[in-house]
Amino acid sequence: MSYTLDQLFIGQQASFEKTICEADILMFCGITGDVNPVHISEVAAKESIFGKRVAHGILVSGLTSSVLGMQLPGPGTIYLSQEMRFKAPVFIGDTIRAEVEVIEINRDKKIAKLRTVSFNQNGAAVIEGVATVRPPLAA
Numbered sequence: 576m577s578y579t580l581d582q583l584f585i586g587q588q589a590s591f592e593k594t595i596c597e598a599d600i601l602m603f604c605g606i607t608g609d610v611n612p613v614h615i616s617e618v619a620a621k622e623s624i625f626g627k628r629v630a631h632g633i634l635v636s637g638l639t640s641s642v643l644g645m646q647l648p649g650p651g652t653i654y655l656s657q658e659m660r661f662k663a664p665v666f667i668g669d670t671i672r673a674e675v676e677v678i679e680i681n682r683d684k685k686i687a688k689l690r691t692v693s694f695n696q697n698g699a700a701v702i703e704g705v706a707t708v709r710p711p712l713a714a
Contacts, residue, residue, distance in 0.1 A: 577649035577711045583677050583687055589647035590674040591638055595630045597667050603634045630665040636702055638673035639691045643708055647675055648687065651711025655686065659704030663695070670696040675706065685709055 578587075604610045612619030613629055620628040636659055643652055665671060672694045679688035686709050693702040 577651050577713075578647060579713060580648075580680065580682060580685055580687065580710045583648060583680055583710060585677055585680065587647060587677040588674065589642050590672055591642045591646065592670060592672040593638055594670040595635065595665055595667060599634060600628070600630055600667065603631050607631075607633075625664045625666075628667055630667070630669075632661045632665075632702065635665045635671055635693060636704075638671055638693060639675065639702075639704075639706065642673050642675045643689070643706060647677070647689070648708060648710035651713075653709040655707045655709055657691070657704055657706045659691065659702050661702055663699050663701045665695065665701050669701075671701065678705070 600614055604615060609631060613623045613625065614631055615628070617628060640654060643654055644650065674692050674694070675689040677687055678690050681687070686707055689706045689708065691704045691706050692700055695701050
């Protein structure tokens, strides 16, 4: 299901949850070419500020894209921009819940802004931001 601009309302929410596994990180490395040792080497990661391997921040932020493109507003949505702040690392085995909430609707420009926050299994925010989208024209 998709929501058109006229079907959106302030405060409307949706979410998606996924546990980050090693395969996710390795596939992301292959797709993007980002093989930073902090993501793939236990030795290098142990010496980093994190103390162990971390998931790519952009990989984790992709969970927000899933919510926007599949739930709210849903299929047909055009993702125009994303402001985000990485607040905490995500480790292999962390379960991340990406949440979005409609915070602004501009009917003249045919866009909506949504607060985007991803939390780990302990309830700590790992990414915060605001997405701007163009909802689908028809549901």
